[in-house]
Amino acid sequence: MSPESTSLFSQLMAIWLATPEIVRITVLVVAVMLTVVIVVALLTLAERKVIGFMQLRIGPNRVNIPFIPIRGLGQPFADVIKLLMKEIILPARASRALFLTAPIISVTAAFATWAVIPFSPEFVLADINAGLLYVLALTSMGVYGIIIAGWATNSKYAFLGAMRAAAQMVSYEIAMGFALVGVLMAAGSLNLGEIVRAQSGGALAWNWFWLLPLVFVYFISGVAETNRAPFDVAEGESEIVAGFHVEYSGASFATLFALPEYANMILISALAPILFFGGWLSPFDGYLAADGALGLLAAPSFFWLAFKISIFLFIYLWLRATFPRYRYDQIMRLGWKVLIPVTLVWLVAEGVMAWFQVGPWAVTGGMQ
């Protein structure tokens, strides 16, 4: 870096610090939201490309962005423009106010959760004590978007979808909550940053090794919470046409359905590394010398988190391309009779581990 650019950088920094706090916070919030929105757009493209690849198709390949050699990269933006320009249709006997409130609730809950996600050792919007609980609380708010949408539409398909979604999300939230209890037993804190820090020290020190059953429970519940395949009975396009969003169109469809669903997918995929796979930490931490040639690989950074998030997003798409849809009663059985007992047993197992002070409970860290 040249001296001029350093001074430019420090000048910018000085301006940044001189702005009022409320402006700084707003800028950061908008930045995070924009990032999420752009990732959502890219994720829709990735979904079509990945599933296309798995089904020996090409996927979208016509809308290109000049000078970027990825075919179809412009597709999500074209889709957005199309959705925004379409008419929003209000069904004649719908409950007007609620019909329009539902998308707002969905999208607010989906975005508000990002406030407590630690992106890197330094950067988190709100470093609050009870971060994990906050996440749980807001994911449970998300269900209201779906229920209200289903009810306000005044259509039996939508209503069926809403009922299914409500029962499913409430059930899986219990399994997910218990899996998270396992994590907080290991970390001894509800703060997501603290949870990541408690896992420091290479891939084997991360929580996944000691909490393996909970990893599976968490991710399966996460897929069910976001109403994604193979748990997408709320949408069930082959049986109840499109479930709760059957009458939504245009921008209201985009905000009710597309945006929150994909934002929540990214959120679940971001929480998985934070809770079980060391968040921003490097898997080579402790295996590669920090001052060696590959030292950069061993350093914690945002890119590790991004890398892990994309792996979990890929699993999401992979699941959708692979599995047929579960039947509704099978979903309920899996949630109540398999996942919840597994978590309960593993909580006891963790108690035993804590007693013998192994793994995350070794004398230096975790709960005493």
Place this chain on the structure above:
Amino acid sequence: MVVEILFYAFAAVLVGAAVGLITSRNPVHSALFLVLAFFTSAAIWLMLDAEFLALLLVVVYVGAVMVLFLFVVMMLDINVEELRRGFTRYAPLGAVVAFIMVVEIINVVWVRKLGLELAQAAPPLPVDYSNTEALGRVLYTDYVYPFEIAAVILLVAIIAAIVLTMRHRPGLKIQNVASQVAVRRQDRVRVVPMESVRRPAQDERAAGEEGETP
């Protein structure tokens, strides 16, 4: 300053939601107003540094109880007009109760005006204070006995609910997956050995056919 504005904003929404809850004609709207009321009161608790209780209120009441409540209310399709029919008959009694409560509230406010040491603001909390940790500490030490009994009460509630609702009535269309999977060929298919019998009529026709063929 910001805190005051936020408080009054949340309080206004809370009161508005409470009024909406009792005046709304549609039970689903009432339930949703209740959700809003829970949510704003959680926000107010959050401003009092009671983050654990606030988030728990959202997780438990908003996220689970009210969802199931809505579930039922939406299915029932209650006719509110019919429920309200007796309202005017009991209105005088309700007015008396309301009057007494208003007088009591005024009384409390007035007592506060007298300068008695009532309802003073709590001392500021230390910076590293964690509501979650503080609650956990007393719950698992000083109050562990009531806490455990409360857990047993919840267990009884679960048992009672299951005992009273789960009956194996005849004609219940329930699937037993294990027995479906464990089915064997012998259970479903019956192979009936049959002698091949020559019937007279067939013989005749066969004979006739044979006779015609050459």
Place this chain on the structure above:
Amino acid sequence: MTLADLNLQPTYAEIFVLGAACFILLLDLFLSERWRGLAATLSLATLVGAALITAFVSGVDVRVTAFNGMYVADPMGDLLKLFAYAAVGVSLLYSREYLAQRQLLRGEYYVLVLLALLGIMVIVSANSLLTIFLGIELMSLSLYALVAFNRESGVAAEAAMKYFVLGAIASGTLLYGISIVYGVTGTFSLDELAYVLRQGDVDNIGLLFGLAFIVVGVAFKFGAVPFHMWIPDVYHGAPTTVTLFLGSVPKIASFALAFRVLAYGLGGAQEAWTDMLTVLAVLSIVLGNVVAIAQTNIKRMLAYSTISHVGFILLGILAGTNEGYRAALYYTLVYVVMAVGSFGMILLLSRKGFEAEELDDFKGLNARSPWFAAVMLMFMFSTAGVPPFVGFFAKLYVIMAVIDQGMLWLAVVAVLFSVVGAFYYIRVVKLMYFDEPQDTSPLMAGASMRLVLSLNGLAVLVLGLMPGGLVDAVARALP
């Protein structure tokens, strides 16, 4: 704080009962139809185990607290608990055939009974308003479910609904009273409450207000008039085995509740609650005895009889002296023995597809089984308070305690209405001995039930002829 600070040893019995109930609950899921009876056997084993623990491991000679003063163990608590185990055990022995005949023999029944027992134990050993309330909720919730246990019966569902709604209101009232008392004194602990009230300042209007609500809650749990509405319907509607349980063991908890909260915790406000209890006791004795005459259903008749007995127990408590408490404790224990036996007789006469609920079903019992007619006679005479049966002494001690306090008119009312009450008990005896049987089928009950019921009947007589043992035990419990 460590585990040792909680001083768990006195609570081993509670922990054991809870553990056993959970174990039975889980085990029952894996039992096939043929092994259904195992839950009953294990429940009885649990009661024996708990009795051994209370008697030999965690029994105490002096007052001990545990769980940071939330739990108290004392000789009275141990005595009440031992009686509760015995009563629950006997009621389970009586119940088994009845339940099996009505397809009700399920593990959950026993689990709910054990958890109700746990609630009773919690109340008996409570040393804090918080644990008192939680114990009541635990007991009541289990009982609501038990009353509704027979889902085929509409009467049972109605009874459970009434019980549940009224019980919830009573719990709310009690809780409201507790919150007011907490607001006035700033403590839940009964020890501190007793101390604060002894310092004076009893005339506080807020405290009296809270006290009134607590008394209402206690009266409801007892079933004292005018908070008795639920008793006849619930006793009538519930399956008879549940009525047997409901009519006997929870009275132990009610006595403990009244003793711990009123006599100990709010002992300083005795003047205030004595008057309230007087009204309740007199009304209960009068109404219970008079209305019982009009009943043709024996379960309803015994329900009203219960109400009148509750009046006597309250008489003992309102005397406010050690003699009074002893008399009330003695009365409670004797009542439990008699109630278990009387309802056991109904179970004895019931059989598959037939409930011996009407008074007419007792007609000519002497011709069918002279021995059990004699047993029923002993129960009825004892309940009526005829010497030399034990019920007589129970009434005698209570009335003596009241007279010692100079409340002669109360004693006169109690005696007068006991005589009125004797009418309907003796009517049962008359039906058994001087009427022709309507139903001539032989008694179907098994050997164990016959044996235990006979012993139960003899106990009423033996305790009456030799009252010394139980009186000593009560005197040791309340020194």
